[in-house]
Amino acid sequence: MSPIDQYSRAAHSNFAHHSPLDPENFADRHIGVDVPGLAAMLEALDQVDLDALEHAVVPPAIRLGRALDLPAPATETQTLAELRGLAAKNRSMVQMIGMGYHDTITPGVIKRNVLENPAWYTAYTPYQPEISQGRLEALLNFQTAVSDLTGLDIANASMLDEATAAAEAMTLMRRTSRSKSNRFVVDADTLPQTIAVIMTRAEPLDIEVLVTDLYSADAGLPIGDFFGLLLSYPGASGAVRDQQALIADAHSREAKVTVAADLMALTLLRPPGEIGADIAVGSTQRLGVPLGFGGPHAGYMAVRTDVQRQLPGRLVGVSHDAAGNPAYRLALQTREQHIRREKATSNICTAQVLLAVIASMYTVYHGPEGLRRIAQKMHLQAAQIAATLRGAGVTVEHDVFFDTVRALVPGRAREIVTAAREEGVNLWADGEDAVQISVSEKTSAAHIESVVGVFGAEAEGWTAVSFFGDLQRTTTFLTHPVFHEHRSETAMLRYLRRLSDMDLALDRSMIPLGSCTMKLNATTEMEAVTWPEFAGLHPFAPVQDAAGMLELVDQLEKWLVEITGYAAVSLQPNAGSQGELSGLLAIRAYHRSRGDDHRTVCLIPASAHGTNAASAVMAGMKVVVVGTDDGGNIDMTDLAAKVALHGENLAAIMITYPSTHGVFEDTITDLAALVHGAGGQVYVDGANLNALVGLARPGEFGGDVSHLNLHKTFCIPHGGGGPGVGPVAVAAHLAPFLPSHPLGLIDPSRGEVGTFGSIGAISAAPWGSASILPISWAYIRMMGADGLRRATLTAIASANYIARRLDEHFPVLYTSATGFVAHECILDLRPMTAATGVTVDDVAKRLADYGFHAPTMSFPVAGTLMVEPTESEDLAEINRFCDAMIAIKGEVDQVAAGVWPVTDNPLRGAPHTAESLVGDWDHPYTRTQAVFPAGVVPARKYFPPVARIDGAFGDRNLVCSCPPVEAYA
Incomplete structure (x- = not known):
């Protein structure tokens, strides 16, 4: 048989076991479970198809019953072409506005190997x-x-x-x-x-x-x-x-x-x-x-x-x-x-985190001497501008400055800013009488010539500068070797690779975290983030410069309105926590606008998402906890009692839906009616929206406000613990109380600075973390209504499949009345711990030896693991995780049988490093059992770089900056 024939036979055999993908359908790539895999999962759940699963899992009172009104899905190529069209509508300018935002140069080695590298952007918060x-x-x-x-x-x-x-x-x-x-x-x-x-x-x-x-x-x-x-x-x-x-x-x-x-x-x-x-x-x-x-x-x-x-x-x-x-x-x-x-x-x-990593690597790459040179260049350029303007008779207000020159030009500020725009430069007009010019790392001699020219001056040569007198820095900084060892691109590249190799991110394996939705962050979704037409926009630039960006924002807001069933959305909150606060402040402002200042009580079920209570306190509300029943549902009797007790002062209830316990509660509409009847508002935390998109809309089943986590449901990557976007979506009566901003819409031709909303600014920028909004835009654009619904139901199917496979080994703590979970399930390890002494920590650490990140530990219930597979994982990976968990349970059984002591077994010793393969070995289990447990292929082995860490020691001896090199000897 020829090599070509062998290849053809192998290819045919492979395709025979997998459904053919439609290369034009992005949803087929995003959703990991193929047709045979889905059939296998549905068979295990006794469901004929996804429609039947929806009817079995989702309460009938909340079902949408129609397709979302979204554009037909675009292909990846079409989506990138549309994004290019939007980017082309933005106007690229030399940004010399300043005001807390400055153009900068991202070194190529950092841009490619951090910002555009899934090893960094798909990582989770480093709780493990x-x-x-x-x-x-x-x-x-x-x-x-x-x-x-x-x-x-x-x-x-x-x-x-x-x-x-x-x-x-x-x-x-x-x-x-x-x-x-x-x-x-x-x-x-x-x-x-x-x-x-x-x-x-x-x-x-x-x-x-x-x-x-x-x-x-x-x-x-x-x-x-x-x-x-x-x-x-x-x-x-x-x-x-x-x-x-x-x-x-x-x-x-x-x-x-x-x-x-x-x-x-x-x-x-x-x-x-x-x-x-x-x-x-x-x-x-x-x-x-x-x-x-x-x-x-x-x-x-x-x-x-x-x-x-x-x-x-x-x-x-x-x-x-x-x-x-x-x-x-x-x-x-x-x-x-x-x-x-x-x-x-x-x-x-x-x-x-992702942005902090970029900034930290910038300091590592440049070191103290490089940073000082960049700063000195900027200061000298600012001094040159100031000297030139003074020479032309322009009053420069401040004698001591770093990078920003404030020129006093009575009645001429708008005229000068408009003239500078004709030269391709954005300056900052402070009223009618002052113009500010901020230089940056990107400022060139030609930029300076253009700027001083609009004041009627000609750029002069460099001038001697007194560096700040008594305010000049005399102390050293960045003395640790890490800021001196990586000057060449080769050295920097290898340093970044070494660090990323130590981590376990989504680019290596499934991250089955409950409540955090670690799903695919597709390359096409990520691509536009670093395009200069989006990345180079100043947030306070004239609105005309951002026409394409604002069109994208408008489209994304409308799509989110359709998906959630609310009337309006603000994209300003730059994290879920800030979205929560925005929603609660909108509720507070609504009550106050009606003279109900006394409505300050916020009911929060014990099953609600963890930050809800903190946000309520920050919004000036008093938290009253509502209990949950034995099934993990909100205790409706307790809720009725709390509403009766606090009804006159009730501001809101905050609920997470599906609940953080992983259940679709069928009392949600009754809950909303009860709270509304007492004059309160219903806040539906959008942390678990991945279980609702295309199936139900919180704005229709009783919600007045929700925040959404775009880094969960809408594919903005976690980045090791950020960035996030937490838009707030509200019903029509709360729309007037969305976040505002003092510099929201700027039109230099009319001398206007616009504002919108009423509760005040939540984030520093009018549209928060705007540069990553193209990620969510692209996701919705490529998925379309059918793809989004299919993703939701596949996520629910995957979670229920895991629950069914693992229940006999690790009991599933909560299910609905029909025996199903939502998009996540809680595995109860407490009976195991009571019987054997093996803890949830032991299981979590042991999973690293199998090449997996642990599920969410001890939240929302101590001693449990909360698992969420998402729709992005295929059946092989889901089964690999289940097999690892079952194998771990087998190891626990060995401890229970006395084969290994509770103080010395593969779980208590986990995770095991490559170092454990050499030197003395005095454990009752073998090295092979330690590092190559069941199902782990040696050639694909991930080795954790360190063994189990002593957290208590670190808290008692708080050291939070780079230790001396001797510490690693």
């Missing part, structure tokens, strides 16, 4: 640290860089953006300041978007915000007490000021001080920690992260050690593993908001 060492090291580099640059003791692993970081700093200062005042003082020369978010966040918490000029001749701190002070360094106007006296004065009044600082400027300026600040916040956007029409960008927060254990957000710390080797983990994980619920001090349950 043994299989997350690569991204944890990258985040530790981020924390070290931020701590070094700010001169403060400890930094977290990123915030959502600069404005929310400042708002979080406000509440942190309130918790830790000795002052009992409720006043918070803000430097008037602070970015307007930061002030707007602070105002939004302060009002429900009864914080009085005083925005004041601190620098005029007779100014200074206001009279009276205040708990905190926010300064900007440099200011929004570009001015660099000596703030030591203000900080000392605030401290003398027992107030804390936060400085919003530009990290690039801090390579040249004395850092906030040296001038007395307690906290520093800001953005790392200009460290290699594209503008992207406002996001996503990693904010940062750094603090002194006296408040480190109340630092919001995630914190990477250094501990050691079972072999004594240094290892990284998330420190102080008990601060996670889904654990603390109504006792939480923040509702943030994510970070901007």
